[in-house]
Amino acid sequence: MAEPMEVDQKTEPLFVDVLSLINESRMTYGLRNEDYQRYREYCANRVRRLRQILKLSQPNSKKTNVQKPLPAVVTDVRYLQLFIYESERAWAYAMELKQESANSMDTRYHYHLIKRLKRAAQYAQQLLDLCQQQNVDARSILDVKAYTNVLRGYLSFEQQNFQEALNHFIIASYIYEQFAETNSNAEQEALCYSAIDEIAPNIRFCAYKMQISDGQDAESIIKKHRSKEVDDLEAELAKIAQNDKKKNARSMLMLTWRDKEFAVKNESLADAVHKAREARSKLDKMSEMTTGLFDEIISEWAKAEKLCKKALKENKQATAKVASSRSAKVTEDLNQLFTFIEYNLYSTTIQRDLCKARTIEKDGRLQEIIRLYDEILKNAEYIWELPQVKDDISLDGELQTMTLYYKACRCVQVALIYDNMKKTAESLALYQKAQNYVVQAKKGLSDVRSFDKDSILKISEKDLTDLEESIRAGTWKARAAWYLEHGNSSSNADDESNIVDKMSGLDISEGTLIDNLDTYPSIIRKDMLIDFPPKFEPVACKPFYFDLAANFVKYPDQALHDRTKSSSSGGFWGLFGRKQK
Structure with a gap:
């Protein structure tokens, strides 16, 4: 051998x-x-x-029956x-x-x-x-x-x-x-x-x-x-x-997000997620945040997103070929990981846009701020469409409250533009719409009670109160500016004043001041104190039942009355009603 x-x-x-x-x-x-x-x-x-x-x-021979050795x-x-x-x-x-x-x-x-x-x-x-x-x-x-x-x-x-x-x-x-x-x-x-x-x-x-x-x-x-x-x-x-x-060293990364635990087995994907989380932790430790730091984190999450989409595609192909009892669990973990990555990506993008909006607000570029709020609302919609988001009741409530808050902020910015254009009615209508959003956001916040510890974007009661105060201040400022400019009593000014009063919640277009003593008007005009000439009003007359009683009244005889009148004498004594004998 x-x-x-x-x-x-x-x-x-x-x-x-x-x-x-x-x-x-x-x-x-x-x-x-x-x-x-x-x-x-x-x-x-x-x-x-x-x-x-x-x-x-x-x-092929009958004599040869032994295989060749390896x-x-x-x-x-x-x-x-x-x-x-x-x-x-x-x-x-x-x-x-x-x-x-x-x-x-x-x-x-x-x-x-x-x-x-x-x-x-x-x-x-x-x-x-x-x-x-x-x-x-x-x-x-x-x-x-x-x-x-x-x-x-x-x-x-x-x-x-x-x-x-x-x-x-x-x-x-x-x-x-x-x-x-x-x-x-x-x-x-x-x-x-x-x-x-x-x-x-x-x-x-x-x-x-x-x-x-x-x-x-x-x-x-x-x-x-x-x-x-x-x-x-x-x-x-x-x-x-x-x-x-x-x-x-970061293979088999275990993650816990919103009380759900899932594993990351793909080495490159785990490495990308780890780098993105490290960059995020560095940002949280900084006192002052800039858009450059947000861009760095967004690029890391974008790399993780690309790798996660590739892993989802491979998993879909694998489950199409071979299905097992645990395939659903693996797919669910990948979907949870994809939601986690996308949530961090879009949330960081929203934070960057908010940081830009605060910087631009000092320069007064309102249209650029509105564009940023449009992007913020669009990213919030993207988060809503992610897998397993609508199944999470708390996350769904948080997103709804956050969306209402940013819609109210956008309405305030648009109202400022209309106010600068001297369109007070449109401006006040937008302020009123923003106030409605704030009321709905407060109700949603009370239902949510508190945002989750893993939430990146959080709306507090103080944020809603500050926004409500800015809406109130903008409303009175717009009304005051309009009345300072249109204080005359022209017909056009009267029409616009009625519209402004309606938008402000002070509708005194019907009736005068004497009929609305419990309402505080924004301006008092000469022609709104009382109605002149007075309005026609019905006058009280004798009651109807007098006409019915006349049929049963006995009047004195008319002949006797005539005789008494003719027998009266004239002269001096006649003035005193003295009868002659």
């Missing part, structure tokens, strides 16, 4: 991803529709092609793929026989099935031995070991050796679990969880046959029935995970 050759340590170790290789082959060549015969034929053709490429094929030092990963496809061909044949045995009572199918599974396990074991002898990556060796234990577990399961099958399945499940937790690739993570989902029913069935009642789920069974080999694997997996962490 030839002595094994020394392996050159300077050469790059071989790497083979068994899960990706077999999943792509299975889904492409028949197993999407459970066509095991087509997949078996593909594996046979692939083995024949690999033997031709690697020059391991023999001439080289002492394997430097091509296709030698490893050869054993993988040999094992897959035998496994596919076994599954094809299992389908046929389900509709037949013939025991030969089951006997042949066990032979094919035994052949598949043998090829997998040969692959594992070859990987351990050659310069192969440690992660690849563990991947091959998990694949070997899966096939050996299926063989023991069909042979009804449930204790041995359970041990093999536990080893494979533990390896895939550790791979999924330490892997930053979304597709690899989905493949690992999919492999765990395929093994879990077999673990539960073996536990049922062995009358193990420790738990109904596979995870509890794995934790309580770990073998010694699993403990040995734990050290190897810990070493691999430690080597991966040395590449980037």
